[in-house]
Structures are given as C-alpha cells and as structure tokens.
Amino acid sequence: MEQPFAQEEESATAQEQSHSPHDDDEPHEQLGAYIKPVRVVQSPSEETMLLWGLGQPAACKNNAFVRQSSHTLSLDSCGRRITLVQSPSSMSAPGVTGAVMWDSGIILAKFLEHSVDSGQLSLKGTRAVELGAGCGLVGIVGSLLGANVVLTDLPDRLKLLKKNVETNVGEGMTRGSAKVGELTWGDQIESELIDPSEPDFLFGSDVIYSESAVDDLLTTLKELSGPHTTIFLAGELRNDAILECFLEGAMDDFVIGCIDQGQWHPDFKSNRVALFVLVKKSSIELEPDYLFL
Numbered sequence: 001m002e003q004p005f006a007q008e009e010e011s012a013t014a015q016e017q018s019h020s021p022h023d024d025d026e027p028h029e030q031l032g033a034y035i036k037p038v039r040v041v042q043s044p045s046e047e048t049m050l051l052w053g054l055g056q057p058a059a060c061k062n063n064a065f066v067r068q069s070s071h072t073l074s075l076d077s078c079g080r081r082i083t084l085v086q087s088p089s090s091m092s093a094p095g096v097t098g099a100v101m102w103d104s105g106i107i108l109a110k111f112l113e114h115s116v117d118s119g120q121l122s123l124k125g126t127r128a129v130e131l132g133a134g135c136g137l138v139g140i141v142g143s144l145l146g147a148n149v150v151l152t153d154l155p156d157r158l159k160l161l162k163k164n165v166e167t168n169v170g171e172g173m174t175r176g177s178a179k180v181g182e183l184t185w186g187d188q189i190e191s192e193l194i195d196p197s198e199p200d201f202l203f204g205s206d207v208i209y210s211e212s213a214v215d216d217l218l219t220t221l222k223e224l225s226g227p228h229t230t231i232f233l234a235g236e237l238r239n240d241a242i243l244e245c246f247l248e249g250a251m252d253d254f255v256i257g258c259i260d261q262g263q264w265h266p267d268f269k270s271n272r273v274a275l276f277v278l279v280k281k282s283s284i285e286l287e288p289d290y291l292f293l
C-alpha cells in the first residue's frame with residue numbers, strides 16, 4: 001500500500017530554527033551555478049562545531065519526511081506525484097542505506113526544485129550525475145527540472161533504482177532525461193560520464209556516511225568534476241567526526257559553501273541535515289607556493 005507523505009510532520013519540522021547563523025563577519029561567495037551567496041567553510045572543525053553546537057541535531061526529529069518501514073513513498077514535486085519503491089528488508093544488510101529514503105534526499109530534491117522556481121539555479125539542458133542514488137529521488141527531480149541525469153550506484157543497488165526511474169521518468173514525462181549507470185566510488189570513471197566534458201552538476205544525498213568511504217568519494221568527486229561543475233551534497237548529521245574528515249579532505253581541492261536554511265524549500269527543513277555546495281579550486285589556487293618563489 002502506498003505510504004502518503006506526512007504533511008503534519010512536514011509543517012512541524014519546517015518551523016525548526018536554522019542551524020546556520022547569518023553572521024556578516026563570515027565570508028559569503030557565489031559558488032558555481034548557484035546564484036545566491038553562501039557561507040564559505042573556513043575550518044572543518046569549526047563547521048562541525050557550528051552544525052552540532054547550534055543546531056543540536058540529536059535533539060531534532062529523525063526521519064521527519066520519510067517512512068523507512070513502508071514499501072513505497074510518495075512526494076509531490078515539480079507539479080507531479082512521484083512514487084518511489086523502497087526495500088526496508090535490505091536495511092538489515094551491513095552498509096546498505098540506499099534501499100530506503102532519508103530526509104537528506106527529500107531536502108536536497110526540494111531544494112533543487114525551490115532554487116529553480118525562485119530563479120537561483122537553472123538545470124534546463126544541463127548534464128548531471130547523481131552519486132549513490134539509492135531510490136533515485138534527487139536524480140528524478142533533476143530530470144523533471146530539465147537536466148539530463150545519470151543516476152549511479154553500486155551494481156547490487158541498480159534493480160531498485162531502475163524500477164523507480166522507469167516508473168517516474170517516461171517519454172514526455174520530464175523536461176530532461178534520466179538513465180541509470182553503475183559507479184563504484186574510487187574506480188575508474190566510465191568515459192560516458194565525462195565525455196565530451198565533465199558534467200555540469202553532481203548531486204549526492206547521504207553520501208557522507210562512513211569514514212572508510214570518504215577517500216573513495218573524494219576521488220570520484222575530483223575525477224567527475226571540472227572547472228564548471230557545481231556539486232550539491234546533502235548530509236545526515238549523524239557523526240561529526242565523519243563529516244569533519246570529509247570536509248578536511250575536500251578542502252584540498254574544493255571551495256565549500258554551507259547553504260543556510262533560509263535558502264532551502266520553506267516546508268522542508270531539518271537541523272539533522274546540512275546542505276553544501278562545492279566547486280573545484282582554480283589551478284592557480286592548487287599550485288604549491290614554492291612555484292612562485
């Protein structure tokens with residue numbers, strides 16, 4: 001039986017306070033294709049202290065926008081009803097999190113929709129790749145907004161992903177397109193993902209979940225992104241050490257912005273989730289200092 005979206009909990013969660021303060025002393029920049037300035041992450045340790053200290057994610061409701069025990073989840077987006085199949089029984093397998101939806105996926109999908117609707121972002125005619133797509137919501141919404149999306153995941157996750165894409169993205173159903181592809185982080189990138197050039201966008205929700213996977217995720221982000229790629233990541237705030245590890249590694253190659261909740265979809269906010277936008281540092285920024293001595 002289809003599990004309807006919990007409107008009353010959505011509204012309650014939307015009233016939560018933003019975990020990111022508007023501090024005029026903090027640097028804000030426009031990063032990549034996202035027009036609105038965002039707060040630039042200066043220190044991984046300070047960022048995690050800010051998110052956990054002010055946001056108090058552990059005190060906020062978990063899974064406010066999803067029902068992980070249900071075999072289906074429905075969400076209204078882009079003027080349509082999206083219905084996703086989930087596999088709750090798969091959650092018993094170690095390391096399997098993509099068989100059900102998480103709040104971070106809902107929030108990222110609705111953020112993309114809200115940003116396009118408000119003119120802060122344009123996806124029409126762009127190329128995008130979703131990493132660790134799981135049930136596929138973010139990539140499906142991206143295609144509804146006009147992007148040509150490749151939704152990727154591990155080989156044993158593709159059956160569920162393909163079913164959801166086929167159900168929600170058919171001919172004439174979207175402004176863009178969506179197809180499914182296999183991708184294991186850290187492995188060599190298939191040429192179709194970066195040919196003729198790197199994608200315009202990379203999407204990922206709940207991809208920062210394991211310290212052991214951080215290096216492979218960063219390798220894939222670096223190989224898939226070019227100077228004109230904008231990366232949007234939504235993270236579940238479960239473990240500050242894992243997020244700090246990711247931010248420390250990512251800052252070597254990327255400028256990272258934390259997107260304040262005031263820029264999210266007004267009905268889809270949670271202090272248990274953080275939204276980041278990343279762009280690759282310029283070649284000059286990456287040159288070692290000794291080359292200029």
